[in-house]
Amino acid sequence: MVESLSNPVQELAVSGEDPPEKYVYKGEHGAIDASFLVMEIPLIDMSLLTSSSAAGDEELQKLRSALASCGCFQGINHGLTSSFLDKVHEVAKQFFALPIEEKQIYSRTVEDIEGYGNDSVLSEHQTLDWTDRLYLTLSLMNELLLKAMARSLNIEEHSFFEAVRRERGTMTARFNLYPPCPRPDLILGVKPHADGSAVTFLLQDREVEGLQIMKDGQWYRVPIVPHALLINVGDQAEIMSNGEFKSPLHRVVTNSERERITLAVFCIPESGIEIGPVEELISENRPKLYKNMKNFVDIYFQNYQQGKRPIDAAKI
Numbered sequence: 001m002v003e004s005l006s007n008p009v010q011e012l013a014v015s016g017e018d019p020p021e022k023y024v025y026k027g028e029h030g031a032i033d034a035s036f037l038v039m040e041i042p043l044i045d046m047s048l049l050t051s052s053s054a055a056g057d058e059e060l061q062k063l064r065s066a067l068a069s070c071g072c073f074q075g076i077n078h079g080l081t082s083s084f085l086d087k088v089h090e091v092a093k094q095f096f097a098l099p100i101e102e103k104q105i106y107s108r109t110v111e112d113i114e115g116y117g118n119d120s121v122l123s124e125h126q127t128l129d130w131t132d133r134l135y136l137t138l139s140l141m142n143e144l145l146l147k148a149m150a151r152s153l154n155i156e157e158h159s160f161f162e163a164v165r166r167e168r169g170t171m172t173a174r175f176n177l178y179p180p181c182p183r184p185d186l187i188l189g190v191k192p193h194a195d196g197s198a199v200t201f202l203l204q205d206r207e208v209e210g211l212q213i214m215k216d217g218q219w220y221r222v223p224i225v226p227h228a229l230l231i232n233v234g235d236q237a238e239i240m241s242n243g244e245f246k247s248p249l250h251r252v253v254t255n256s257e258r259e260r261i262t263l264a265v266f267c268i269p270e271s272g273i274e275i276g277p278v279e280e281l282i283s284e285n286r287p288k289l290y291k292n293m294k295n296f297v298d299i300y301f302q303n304y305q306q307g308k309r310p311i312d313a314a315k316i
């Protein structure tokens, strides 16, 4: 089958028809349910992560334990103003509200990394996600966080940042629109997955929940903390940290009433460079758990669309 992109979900949502079978989620990882417990996700004051003070050390320890347990945190004092974040949300909303013909001017093809378009369809058996997407490429790297992650493990501060710094990586921004879905009991906004990035920054919808994260085999709802960024470890940081940091499994549930708009920014090492566990994190007590590899993103997409966890391909 030729690789193609799926049609806009927004069109299906307004048609009022029953969603096609290919959107019905048939995989594992438990029933779809939007009423799980709320996860207690640590709040981290990101302005303290660069401070060489007792408060700074304490925040670094909080960061380390958050990334080693749930693999994510709610970042506050991140330097982006609330009015800017509201504007980002508003612009995304305006874009998705444009007539289809206007949005299609920005359509992406399977090869493009930017533009309006959906999941690549790699096989007829693939379950499709109830979401429409707009992809952009940014050039700013989150130096502060990647350096703080290394310092929290008492290793050289460039250990993670080196792999993703300017010219060696990208920040891909993806606006996600989840239209109301007539069958939230059968259909997911995004299938269970962990991210293929080093780290991901998520600006959640201001009012509509939907993200769930798995911890110890149980799904939890991610609460909305206004203007915080939900920051999670991706597979590449789990690999580089030799498993010290966990790339959490997560999914998005839909609802029948309201649309939800989020912005995910993925910080991704350049595909040509080799990533692997940092030497300082390998010891007799903690053997190397992952292989060194290049082109992780390609490996990622092959496995993801088949419903497999890509990081398993990296395990020794």
Ligand SMILES: O=C(O)CCC(=O)C(=O)O
Pocket (backbone or CB within 6 Å): 174, 176, 190, 195, 202, 210, 211, 250, 251, 252, 262, 263, 264
């Ligand atoms: O929209 C969300 O809440 C999460 C999206 C997500 O997990 C992703 O785009 O990888």
Ligand SMILES: [Fe+2]
Pocket (backbone or CB within 6 Å): 193, 194, 195, 250
């Ligand atoms: Fe994700």
